[in-house]
Amino acid sequence: MAAGDLLALPTQTRETCRLEPWDSRRGQPGWESLAVACWAARRMALGYRTVGHMLTLAGETGVGKTHLALAIAWEWVERFEREPWSILTNDELLKVLESGIRRHEGWEGWRVISDERNWRRPGWPKDHGVRFARVGELLDMLQKGYEDGLYYELLDECQNCRLLVLDDLGHQRETPWRLEIVDRIVDARYISGRWTVVTTNLPGDQLPPRIASRLRDRSTGFVAAIEAGDYRPLKSSNGRRPW
Numbered sequence: 001m002a003a004g005d006l007l008a009l010p011t012q013t014r015e016t017c018r019l020e021p022w023d024s025r026r027g028q029p030g031w032e033s034l035a036v037a038c039w040a041a042r043r044m045a046l047g048y049r050t051v052g053h054m055l056t057l058a059g060e061t062g063v064g065k066t067h068l069a070l071a072i073a074w075e076w077v078e079r080f081e082r083e084p085w086s087i088l089t090n091d092e093l094l095k096v097l098e099s100g101i102r103r104h105e106g107w108e109g110w111r112v113i114s115d116e117r118n119w120r121r122p123g124w125p126k127d128h129g130v131r132f133a134r135v136g137e138l139l140d141m142l143q144k145g146y147e148d149g150l151y152y153e154l155l156d157e158c159q160n161c162r163l164l165v166l167d168d169l170g171h172q173r174e175t176p177w178r179l180e181i182v183d184r185i186v187d188a189r190y191i192s193g194r195w196t197v198v199t200t201n202l203p204g205d206q207l208p209p210r211i212a213s214r215l216r217d218r219s220t221g222f223v224a225a226i227e228a229g230d231y232r233p234l235k236s237s238n239g240r241r242p243w
Ligand SMILES: Nc1ncnc2c1ncn2[C@@H]1O[C@H](COP(=O)(O)OP(=O)(O)OP(=O)(O)O)[C@@H](O)[C@H]1O
Pocket: 016, 017, 021, 022, 023, 024, 025, 059, 060, 061, 062, 063, 064, 065, 066, 067, 068, 168, 199, 200, 201, 231, 232, 235
């Protein structure tokens, strides 16, 4: 199986984990922090760098971290499905145009879309480049990848894909080798300005310091610390706690 397939978004969440429906939980304890997280997620879903390129959603279990992270990811996938050219950055677009010219392809195959700023070559790029990984599972796959040769492909995908969701960072006790891998992924994305969403149950001071430091850099990212309670028991019971 290719690395991209191993890092696919869980398909069933295309319906359930979206910005709409989203319960603002207005009036419940911590709802303001939830509103901030939702605002940040919406900015990122639109591809705006208002909150930088690294969004960290932190909080206790069941507050909606994975939901929001996946909601961003699905918005990106759907934007790609509607307008495949629109997810290219200006630099990427330039590179593609330049390489075409170098190979004497000229402008053939390209056409101007409506506003004369966006260029498209039919059928390109092929893939939305949106990837999702639960950190524990990703590290297991990377470890296994040493045997079946997928290690470098997976690592490259994690470091360079357009949008990466790293779900449940720090959830598990990790060996130094495994922590080093997460560090490499976060560092590569931090430096290269690649879009990243991290979810974690841990407060910053319990994450590995090098990783926490990068996530906390306000010039490149935003940490939304959600202080609401667990939403899971409220889901099916119309607000009544069944247990
Ligand atoms: N504000 C909300 N509106 C609608 N659904 C929500 C909301 N918050 C959470 N949910 C739903 O509650 C469930 C738990 O949310 P989610 O999995 O995102 O929690 P989490 O913060 O990632 O928890 P954990 O730390 O255990 O992974 C999901 O089914 C999610 O869709």
